[in-house]
Amino acid sequence: MAKLTVVDFSDKDCFKPGTSSWLSLRKDICHALEELGCFVAKLPDLIPSEIHSPFFGTLDELFDFPTETKLQITYERPFPMGYISLNAANESLAIGYPTNPEETKKFTHHFWPNGNDQFCQGADLYAKMMEKVDHAVTRMVFENYGVEKYHDDHIRSVIYSCKFNKYNEPEKSGIDVGMPGHTDKGFSTVLCQNHVKGLEIKSKNDEWISFDPAPSSLIFIAGDGFKVWSNDRIQACKHRVTLRENGVRHSLALFSYKEGETCVPNELVDKDHPLKYKPLHLLEYVQYFMENYPTLGPNFSIKTYCGV
Numbered sequence: 001m002a003k004l005t006v007v008d009f010s011d012k013d014c015f016k017p018g019t020s021s022w023l024s025l026r027k028d029i030c031h032a033l034e035e036l037g038c039f040v041a042k043l044p045d046l047i048p049s050e051i052h053s054p055f056f057g058t059l060d061e062l063f064d065f066p067t068e069t070k071l072q073i074t075y076e077r078p079f080p081m082g083y084i085s086l087n088a089a090n091e092s093l094a095i096g097y098p099t100n101p102e103e104t105k106k107f108t109h110h111f112w113p114n115g116n117d118q119f120c121q122g123a124d125l126y127a128k129m130m131e132k133v134d135h136a137v138t139r140m141v142f143e144n145y146g147v148e149k150y151h152d153d154h155i156r157s158v159i160y161s162c163k164f165n166k167y168n169e170p171e172k173s174g175i176d177v178g179m180p181g182h183t184d185k186g187f188s189t190v191l192c193q194n195h196v197k198g199l200e201i202k203s204k205n206d207e208w209i210s211f212d213p214a215p216s217s218l219i220f221i222a223g224d225g226f227k228v229w230s231n232d233r234i235q236a237c238k239h240r241v242t243l244r245e246n247g248v249r250h251s252l253a254l255f256s257y258k259e260g261e262t263c264v265p266n267e268l269v270d271k272d273h274p275l276k277y278k279p280l281h282l283l284e285y286v287q288y289f290m291e292n293y294p295t296l297g298p299n300f301s302i303k304t305y306c307g308v
């Protein structure tokens with residue numbers, strides 16, 4: 001049975017480019033992204049345990065608000081998003097630009113006019129932590145392919161959304177498919193969750209490997225954007241949510257997108273790697289996918305959209 005790569009971010013130098021810890025993580029991470037498009041990170045110190053459980057408790061309260069209140073959350077940018085219920089098991093709510101504390105404050109205020117520090121501070125902390133991981137991994141990937149000269153421009157054009165997911169217990173909703181198999185449409189996704197299992201990753205041999213959540217771990221998932229940018233070196237990780245356990249499952253995912261065009265760097269095109277993609281306007285792609293989801297379905301391929 002295939003396994004997910006687990007990397008340990010507990011060394012104090014892990015986030016310092018050039019150190020031996022950084023270089024060793026870089027090697028393992030880039031290898032995992034080329035193999036499966038994902039890896040699990042252990043981060044023992046980043047979210048204190050006294051924040052983890054109470055924060056996921058506030059997500060229960062969040063989804064308990066009336067549908068009408070949840071539907072009032074809408075964003076036009078980076079693309080239309082807000083409250084979505086995919087099926088009888090799933091509901092999600094998104095915050096645009098979640099690494100800006102003003103945005104989490106506005107979102108919190110909508111539900112709790114008198115404030116809710118546990119939710120707001122938890123959301124800020126998670127967003128910052130997930131952004132830190134996303135930034136580090138992105139730099140590692142650019143370095144790994146010898147194109148770090150493009151890194152700063154890339155990071156300047158990255159924008160984020162954060163999605164909170166709730167999955168009802170299968171016994172109550174009558175279905176166990178929380179989310180069908182798909183690849184994420186952005187550049188990358190960093191995902192944390194409560195203790196209820198459900199996320200599964202497709203292996204090269206078409207097996208589904210389940211993600212074993214621990215309070216101190218998260219999963220990094222490469223999306224279609226990274227696949228295009230890397231000219232197919234990095235896999236867009238196919239994943240799904242299957243509900244087998246009792247208990248409500250909550251996850252929060254930080255999605256990264258790039259404004260403007262995503263082009264394959266010239267350095268990543270050669271005889272062995274002929275150009276596979278036309279320039280991709282990622283935000284237009286996400287919008288197109290969302291608008292046409294009923295006809296395109298979860299298996300729509302980026303190759304069909306912008307393959308050469």
Ligand SMILES: O=C(O)CCC(=O)C(=O)O
Pocket residue numbers: 163165179184191193198199239240241251253
């Ligand atoms: O809830 C999860 O674990 C996965 C969510 C997901 O794949 C998504 O929102 O794209």
Ligand SMILES: [Fe+2]
Pocket residue numbers: 182183184239
């Ligand atoms: Fe996903």
